[in-house]
Amino acid sequence: MLRAFLVWLQTQLGKGSGDLARSWSEALLESLNxxxxxxxxxxxxxxxxxxxxFVVDLRLLGVTFRRTPVSVVSDRVLPLTVAGFTLAVVTGVAxxxxxxxxxxxxxxxxLKLVLLAFALVNIAVFHVRVQRNRSDWDAAARPPFSARASAALSLSAWIVVISLGRxxxxxxFECGKPQPHFINVVESCAASEAGAVEKHAVSRLARAGA
Ligand code: HEM
Known part of the structure; x- marks a missing residue:
């Protein structure tokens, strides 16, 4: 169902008539700049x-700006975080x-989308639960364990998201190449145009031919 929608998105949406007609997706991919x-x-x-x-996370960990209340750091910095995130999502979807x-x-x-979802859930938990009693520790150089744990999870999750993006x-691990079975499963290669090629089957054939 989802794959069928993506096939339509990639090959049909915006396509005119004629042999050289391109969908909008294909036109975007072929664009020069x-x-x-x-x-x-x-x-x-x-x-x-x-x-x-990272500035907010490091403050919550008690590493940077230890003499500035958490609320001051957050209020100054978080609007920029939200702007950066919104632009990253818009350009990422494009x-x-x-x-x-x-x-x-x-x-x-x-994996990147899974980690992205995890990092967003961590932010939601921080806002709904961890931050509830912030006034008690706002000015503390070293916030309580729950806040530090949340910040450590956030830092780690975003570093992994960035690495996965790269x-x-x-x-x-492209579909169609000989892969361990679990990679073919995780990538749904059997449904792809290139198909799922099992590494152990290829090795067995190679041994039989030798
Ligand atoms: C704040 C959240 C995000 C972070 C930290 C992030 C991180 C990255 C990084 C580091 C790259 C590699 C850029 C390069 O090396 O040239 C990348 C590429 C990419 N990202 Fe994101 N991303 C985010 C959100 C998203 C979202 C929401 C989507 C789509 C739903 C997305 C889709 C993509 C795509 C399609 C690429 C191009 C990969 C390629 O073909 O090289 N990203 N991202």
Whole structure:
């Protein structure tokens, strides 16, 4: 169902008539500069986002700005974090739109979305539960364990999200290449155009031929 929607998005949406007609997705992918511009903007946006959220996380960990109340650091910095995040999501979705099926079957992209969801849940828990009694520890150089744990999880999750984003560009685990079974499963390769090739089956065939 989701894959069928992505096939339509990639190959049909916006397609005119005639042999050379391109869908909007294909036109975006083939554009000379637009895709690079989007990726550059995605990078700048996530630098703004990560740079500012790390400032808040390090304050919560009691590492930086120890003499400035947490609320002062958060109020100054978080509007920039929200702006960076919004731009990263908009440009990220636009990048995805250029190659929906490629990203759909990409293990790094899938893991990145899972970690992104985890990091967002961590933010929600922080706002709803951990921050409830902030006035008690706002000015403390070293906030309580729950706040420090939340900040440590946030820092780690965003570093992993950034690393997974970078790894998307590497084709080590592309569907159609001989892969361990679990990678074929995680990437839903059986449903992909390139198919699922089991590494152990290829090795067995090679041994039988030798
Ligand atoms: C704040 C959240 C995000 C962070 C920290 C992040 C991080 C990254 C990083 C580090 C890259 C690699 C850039 C490069 O090396 O050139 C990247 C690329 C990318 N991101 Fe994100 N991203 C975020 C949100 C999103 C979202 C919400 C989506 C889509 C739903 C998305 C889709 C993509 C795509 C499609 C690429 C291009 C990968 C490629 O083909 O090289 N990102 N992201």
């Amino acid at each position: 637009f895709w690079s511009l989007l990726e550059g903007t995605h990078l700048l946006a996530l630098m703004l986002f990560a740079g500012t959220i 990048l995805f739109y250029a190659k929906p099926l490629f990203y759909y079957h990409n293990i790094w992209f899938r 790894l998307i560009a590497y084709d080590w």
